[in-house]
Amino acid sequence: MATTLVKKHKGIDDKEVYFGDDLLHTILLNLDVKSLVRFKCVSKPWNSLISSTRFIRDHSRIHQRNPAMNCYLLCKRNLICNWVQTMDELESKRNGTEPLLPPPAITMVHYGSIMKLSPQNGRAIKIDSSSSSKLMFDKLPSNWDPFQITCCCDGVMCITVCDRLLLWNLYMGDCKTLPLPDPDNTFPAKIWEAFGFGYDSSTDDYKVVRVPSCDDSQVCRNPSVYVMSLKSNLWRKLDIECPYAVPERGQAISTGGNLYWFARIPHMANKIVLIRFDLETEVFREFPMPPNLHVQEARFLKEATKLGILQGCISSSSLDASKNNFGIWMLQGEIWIKFMSFPISIHKGPNHIFSLRPLFTDNGALVMHAILFNNRHRRMDIWGDLLVIYHPKENIYTKFRFPGGPDPRPNEVYLNFPSLLSL
Numbered sequence: 001m002a003t004t005l006v007k008k009h010k011g012i013d014d015k016e017v018y019f020g021d022d023l024l025h026t027i028l029l030n031l032d033v034k035s036l037v038r039f040k041c042v043s044k045p046w047n048s049l050i051s052s053t054r055f056i057r058d059h060s061r062i063h064q065r066n067p068a069m070n071c072y073l074l075c076k077r078n079l080i081c082n083w084v085q086t087m088d089e090l091e092s093k094r095n096g097t098e099p100l101l102p103p104p105a106i107t108m109v110h111y112g113s114i115m116k117l118s119p120q121n122g123r124a125i126k127i128d129s130s131s132s133s134k135l136m137f138d139k140l141p142s143n144w145d146p147f148q149i150t151c152c153c154d155g156v157m158c159i160t161v162c163d164r165l166l167l168w169n170l171y172m173g174d175c176k177t178l179p180l181p182d183p184d185n186t187f188p189a190k191i192w193e194a195f196g197f198g199y200d201s202s203t204d205d206y207k208v209v210r211v212p213s214c215d216d217s218q219v220c221r222n223p224s225v226y227v228m229s230l231k232s233n234l235w236r237k238l239d240i241e242c243p244y245a246v247p248e249r250g251q252a253i254s255t256g257g258n259l260y261w262f263a264r265i266p267h268m269a270n271k272i273v274l275i276r277f278d279l280e281t282e283v284f285r286e287f288p289m290p291p292n293l294h295v296q297e298a299r300f301l302k303e304a305t306k307l308g309i310l311q312g313c314i315s316s317s318s319l320d321a322s323k324n325n326f327g328i329w330m331l332q333g334e335i336w337i338k339f340m341s342f343p344i345s346i347h348k349g350p351n352h353i354f355s356l357r358p359l360f361t362d363n364g365a366l367v368m369h370a371i372l373f374n375n376r377h378r379r380m381d382i383w384g385d386l387l388v389i390y391h392p393k394e395n396i397y398t399k400f401r402f403p404g405g406p407d408p409r410p411n412e413v414y415l416n417f418p419s420l421l422s423l
Helices: 021-029 031-041 044-051 054-063 089-093 298-304
Strands: 004-011 012-019 072-077 105-110 132-136 150-151 154-161 164-169 174-179 192-198 205-211 226-229 234-236 254-257 259-265 270-276 283-286 307-311 313-319 327-330 335-343 352-364 365-374 381-391 396-401 410-416
Touching: 004 234, 004 410, 021 044, 021 054, 021 365, 031 044, 031 327, 044 054, 072 150, 150 254, 150 410, 154 192, 192 254, 192 259, 254 307, 313 352, 327 352, 352 410
Parallel strands: 307 352
Antiparallel strands: 004 012, 072 105, 072 410, 105 132, 150 154, 154 164, 164 174, 192 205, 205 226, 226 234, 254 259, 259 270, 270 283, 307 313, 313 327, 327 335, 352 365, 365 381, 381 396
């Protein structure tokens, strides 16, 4: 089948130009989301093509290869939340009997824009309003509700609120509200639920997965695993034993039809493992930790264990045995391969780098999120964060400070690419 376009020439009879489906598919893949949404109105065949799962997946894959043009960093400060104990308390806050709060927001940083900012003699460059914008979370039940982004996949954010789950594609304006899989066990709400979101190619469908979670005391409220496919819109409780619990606010990484988390084994002190959940087989698998990655204190677990994706592989970082150099590691098969290493002295000052999370590579440069710490009061405390870009050929490090005033609370940073996925 061919798609017909009409092209007019001055002084020449109108001519029909035919584009084969494959050629049209290739041309449209290189357009941005905003243009493609408009082009859905051209004809029914165009709308069918642009709305197809194959096209949406291919479009996401192609545009993720060019982060300078298409990547947004979603930055959210870790705020202290006052948890509710009952549904009545939750409704009371939402209905306005509590003091009104400003709308919750996160900061969107366009990666390509910050690369145009001028270096400042080795100091960290402040990301200003020319490269960032505020995204208001107007899809939440109320301004009072705390929220957590637990996973991003194909432009869709998976967001947990106190008593519900949201899937939000901000580029398409689509938001889908889901109930939690175990509403009878929601309160008292003292632990964030852990969710992941990803694509299952065997069913051509997206799935939401709820896994057990725990707080610093390693108390696991509900050890069950639940799965929902977007086509069915129903939760299923899996008949499997899950010996793991993801630390609260733990972020899932979605890639290659799998979801990954660092997780605890409850009641085993400081026992941390990397787990994978296969979206097709719905089975967990445990992997070894990256070399030299150890967590001495439970309160630093989330800051010390960060996952990223490099060249399609799960990645992480750790200090070597000398505590002088960071190693960046990629998981290939079942083996951690060192991708790069550099000295801890890349950042000098009163605050030192505590951990690094690899985000992506851009023309050979490695982009990372750095968590800082200090020992000012003879006690190690997390103290802020930076975006660090390392250019290995020139051996140059460029550092950026996230928008907002000085704040000891580090950001949660999520990668997001514009996507056509409708919910």
